[in-house]
Amino acid sequence: MKILCCLKHAPDSTARISIAESGKDIQREGIDFNPSPFDEYGIEAAMQIKDANKDGTEVLILCLGPETAQHSIRKALAMGADRAIHLKVEHPIDSHATARALSDAIKDESPDIILFGHQAIDTNAGQVPAYVSHTLQLPLTTVVTQLEVSDNTVICYRQIEGANEVVKSTLPAAFSCSKGSKEPRFPSLPGIMKAKKKPLDSIEVNPIENKLILESTYLPPKREAGAFIGEGVEAVDELINRLRNEAKVI
Amino acid sequence: MSTILVFAEQRDGLFKKFAYEALAAAKSLKPDSIIAITCGDAIEGADNLGAYGANKVIVLEDPLFTLYNAESYSNAIVDEAKNIDPDLIIFSNSAMGKDLAPRIAAALECACVTDAIEISGSPTSPTTKRYAFSGKILQNHSIPTTPAVISIRPNAYGAEKSEGNAEVQKKVLALSADNLKACVTEIIKGSDQLDLTEAKIIVAGGRGLKDAAGFTIIEELASTLGAAVGASRAVVDAGWRPHDEQVGQTGKVVSPTLYIAVAISGAIQHLAGMSSSKVIVAINTDKDAPIFQIADYGIVGDAFEVIPKLIESLKS
Numbered sequence: 001m002k003i004l005c006c007l008k009h010a011p012d013s014t015a016r017i018s019i020a021e022s023g024k025d026i027q028r029e030g031i032d033f034n035p036s037p038f039d040e041y042g043i044e045a046a047m048q049i050k051d052a053n054k055d056g057t058e059v060l061i062l063c064l065g066p067e068t069a070q071h072s073i074r075k076a077l078a079m080g081a082d083r084a085i086h087l088k089v090e091h092p093i094d095s096h097a098t099a100r101a102l103s104d105a106i107k108d109e110s111p112d113i114i115l116f117g118h119q120a121i122d123t124n125a126g127q128v129p130a131y132v133s134h135t136l137q138l139p140l141t142t143v144v145t146q147l148e149v150s151d152n153t154v155i156c157y158r159q160i161e162g163a164n165e166v167v168k169s170t171l172p173a174a175f176s177c178s179k180g181s182k183e184p185r186f187p188s189l190p191g192i193m194k195a196k197k198k199p200l201d202s203i204e205v206n207p208i209e210n211k212l213i214l215e216s217t218y219l220p221p222k223r224e225a226g227a228f229i230g231e232g233v234e235a236v237d238e239l240i241n242r243l244r245n246e247a248k249v250i
Numbered sequence: 251m252s253t254i255l256v257f258a259e260q261r262d263g264l265f266k267k268f269a270y271e272a273l274a275a276a277k278s279l280k281p282d283s284i285i286a287i288t289c290g291d292a293i294e295g296a297d298n299l300g301a302y303g304a305n306k307v308i309v310l311e312d313p314l315f316t317l318y319n320a321e322s323y324s325n326a327i328v329d330e331a332k333n334i335d336p337d338l339i340i341f342s343n344s345a346m347g348k349d350l351a352p353r354i355a356a357a358l359e360c361a362c363v364t365d366a367i368e369i370s371g372s373p374t375s376p377t378t379k380r381y382a383f384s385g386k387i388l389q390n391h392s393i394p395t396t397p398a399v400i401s402i403r404p405n406a407y408g409a410e411k412s413e414g415n416a417e418v419q420k421k422v423l424a425l426s427a428d429n430l431k432a433c434v435t436e437i438i439k440g441s442d443q444l445d446l447t448e449a450k451i452i453v454a455g456g457r458g459l460k461d462a463a464g465f466t467i468i469e470e471l472a473s474t475l476g477a478a479v480g481a482s483r484a485v486v487d488a489g490w491r492p493h494d495e496q497v498g499q500t501g502k503v504v505s506p507t508l509y510i511a512v513a514i515s516g517a518i519q520h521l522a523g524m525s526s527s528k529v530i531v532a533i534n535t536d537k538d539a540p541i542f543q544i545a546d547y548g549i550v551g552d553a554f555e556v557i558p559k560l561i562e563s564l565k566s
Contacts, residue, residue, distance in 0.1 A: 011383070013384075013499045013500065013518075013519050014517075014518055014519065016518070017383050017386040017387055019387070026383070026387060037499075037500045038500070095352070095362070096361070121383070121384070121499060121500075122382060122383055123382050124364075124365060124381070124382055124383070124384060124503075125364050125365075126348060126352065126364055126365075127352040127355070127362055127364060129352075130352035130353045130355070130356050131352065131355075131356045134353065134356035134357060135356075138431075139320075139321065139431035139432035140320065140353075140432070141320070141432050142320075142348075142349045143345065143348075143349070145493070157438075158345075158434075159345065159494055160318075160345035160346070160437075161344065161345055161445040161447060161448055162439065162440050162441075162443070162444070162445035162448070163437050163438060163439045163440055164437070164438045164440070165317070165318065165434040165436075165437055166434065166435050166436045166437070166438060167432055167433065167434050167435070168432070168433055168435050169431060169432035169433075170431045170432070173431065173432065179486075179493045179496065179500055179501065180493065181493070183487070211360070211361035211362075211393075211395070212361050212362075212363065212391050212392075212393060213391060213392045213393070213394060214389060214390075214391055215377065215390040215391060215392050216389070216390045217382075217387055217388070217389050217390075218387065218388050219386075219387060219388070220381070220385070220386075220387070220388050220525070220526070223525055223530075223543075223544040225542060225543045225544065225545065225548075226530075226545055226546035226547055226548065227546070227547060227548070228537075228542070228548045228549075228550065229547050229548060229549050230549060230550075231549070231550045231551055232549070232550075232551035232552070232555060232556060233551070233555050233556055233559040235549045235551065235556075236549070236556060236559045236560050236563055237563055239531065239547055239549060239560070240560070240563055240564060242547055243508070243529070243531070243547070247508075247529045247546065247547075249451070249507050249508040249528065249529045250451070250475060250508065250564075
């Protein structure tokens with residue numbers, strides 16, 4: 001079985017974000033970049049299938065991003081993936097353009113399972129999985145928290161409001177992953193050493209034109225710290241009074 | 251003549267508030283015509299959508315639509331969209347809407363903005379405002395081509411009921427399940443608690459509650475207020491609470507009317523997920539906790555003393 005995991009090299013979730021001078025992008029220098037967390041849930045799901053399959057499962061990483069994305073690719077390989085393809089694009093591109101480049105690369109590999117994060121930690125758009133699966137004419141199940149493979153079928157849990165949908169999918173298929181019961185594994189030291197020697201193909205990509213025009217990027221208005229109502233239980237009645245009569249929210 | 255097509259979400263035959271919110275977003279753009287489209291089986295109250303702004307409601311019925319199916323729902327919506335040729339298609343960014351919106355955009359080969367908090371401009375040339383980086387930044391996009399697909403964040407638009415009637419056109423489809431590659435086979439309900447994204451009030455707890463049992467007071471306060479329970483990442487990672495309750499960058503991003511953060515210090519990943527709440531209350535023993543920097547009302551105190559008193563006072 002071949003599993004392909006799409007990976008985005010994105011600002012770390014703890015990064016303090018500021019706006020670049022252009023007013024259209026964030027300041028990309030001086031902050032840490034790492035694998036986008038939801039993509040790591042996908043890689044973990046792939047590794048669990050690989051661990052359970054004695055007959056050999058190949059886990060392949062596909063990452064579109066700048067030269068520096070190799071940092072995240074090596075991390076994914078250190079988690080246990082077998083090889084990686086790096087689609088090199090220096091500047092951020094929109095979901096359609098990203099999906100087109102990914103689809104072209106995936107076609108050549110014909111994986112049985114394609115895994116994505118359900119959205120990237122930076123853009124939060126969640127569109128790429130739909131475009132890729134549409135282009136490749138594959139079924140897609142989104143926001144998956146659990147996934148089990150048996151006999152060319154996948155049974156997975158898809159998170160909805162207050163419940164889970166149990167989805168049965170044929171293979172080949174695509175899935176976008178969210179935080180589930182299994183946390184992504186930390187790379188072991190031998191894993192990190194091995195990752196340095198694993199095959200990594202770099203391909204230059206000429207992306208298609210963006211469909212969306214990003215007009216501006218800016219920081220939300222700063223929330224002012226409000227009032228300390230007081231200390232301990234004495235403050236409770238005043239809090240209720242403010243919520244009822246000032247904020248009018250209860 | 252400008253037309254907006256609005257996906258009106260239903261589950262179990264009843265419209266969700268997401269449907270009314272999406273109609274409110276459409277109405278704010280003052281198009282010549284708003285057409286609501288819904289997929290389901292034995293749907294009730296389609297004519298009521300008129301009061302929320304729909305001029306016409308297309309009801310697509312098939313037993314296959316009883317449970318959500320991405321493939322058959324999108325095919326049916328795309329077929330209708332091709333006939334109607336709308337300028338704009340609006341979804342809620344609910345679990346169903348966020349699944350459908352980019353699929354429809356893919357099939358129509360058009361641009362898509364997900365999770366917008368505001369749509370302005372005109373139906374034929376909309377601009378959107380949305381958060382990225384889970385609330386750390388805002389982005390404005392324009393969409394130069396029609397149709398455009400936009401999903402709006404739940405709670406960003408309030409349902410607006412007024413006078414109005416809609417013409418209802420019911421189409422009974424006869425779909426076959428044979429070619430469907432992925433199907434929902436059952437729905438496993440969680441606890442009876444309200445879901446975070448649907449809740450107007452959220453009571454969230456953090457590590458300061460000491461252990462899983464500490465959440466009893468959070469649950470009790472939530473039930474007193476008719477609120478949903480939220481949790482910080484630390485608490486979910488420790489296994490005290492299920493992951494679908496996590497608020498923050500790797501959990502859910504929420505914008506309720508009232509967010510009560512109890513014993514949550516306010517790590518940057520958590521703040522990103524809730525700072526667009528309308529009113530924030532923080533209760534924490536540490537007066538220097540970062541959560542107080544963004545809270546509208548703060549109480550410095552022990553949750554195990556303050557929350558029981560709060561419950562008692564609210565009940566009396």
